[in-house]
Amino acid sequence: MTSVFNDSHAVETAFYDAFRRLDTDRMRALWIDDESAACVHPGGDLLQGRIAVMESWAEIFRAAQPPDVGFTVLSADVRDDLAIHLVREHVASADGQHARVIATNVYRRTDNGWRMQLHHASLPLVEKGTARQPTRPLH
């Protein structure tokens, strides 16, 4: 699959679409194809380089049910060839629970259009009434 994305928002839409469909081919087509690729899954360590990042998505997709995930862009700082988006992901689980995840997504313009370079997602903030979120920040 070869996809050319004209801006960072198009890559982001494709990213969450690939995630929703657990589509490894689509995911591969939108990540940058070099060692600058980097990813922090919720609760996980930093993965660096395209191979490590793509292996992590393949592993996640093998184990998962297609998630009900949406996203809201909270800010987008777009430069000539680099864009930094702050995003709130909305994840609904089968039992009706809703979780919010804050993510920093970085996109870079390459010779093959815009690609995702970094996805850093934190553990879910749990909605009011549950207790996952610490009462005060750890730092």
Place this chain on the structure above:
Amino acid sequence: MTSVFNDSHAVETAFYDAFRRLDTDRMRALWIDDESAACVHPGGDLLQGRIAVMESWAEIFRAAQPPDVGFTVLSADVRDDLAIHLVREHVASADGQHARVIATNVYRRTDNGWRMQLHHASLPLVEKGTARQPTRPLH
């Protein structure tokens, strides 16, 4: 306090120094002075704008003991006026526990030198033998 930083690494060093000293004035002097300031503390929601970000640091510093915190730069993508660093923070607590925190730090070059624009820190990865880290990513 007016500080002018010549590059993103100088801001980063000042950031962790201010954190180590719980020094609110130093912290204020290195953050960007506009609404693009954004911060995700470990386990927390996104804070946007200089006022919200600085209030969060002041609150954290009031409650905290000076932390034993170091950092390792895992990657630095530095452009003309924007730099994205991926950092591993090393935090040692008084009881000898060590924790690692992955952070995305974004810096921007302004008319007053380089400033911090974004700090996104995840919850600590706990060292082997403890159980905080999920066995597989949540997404």
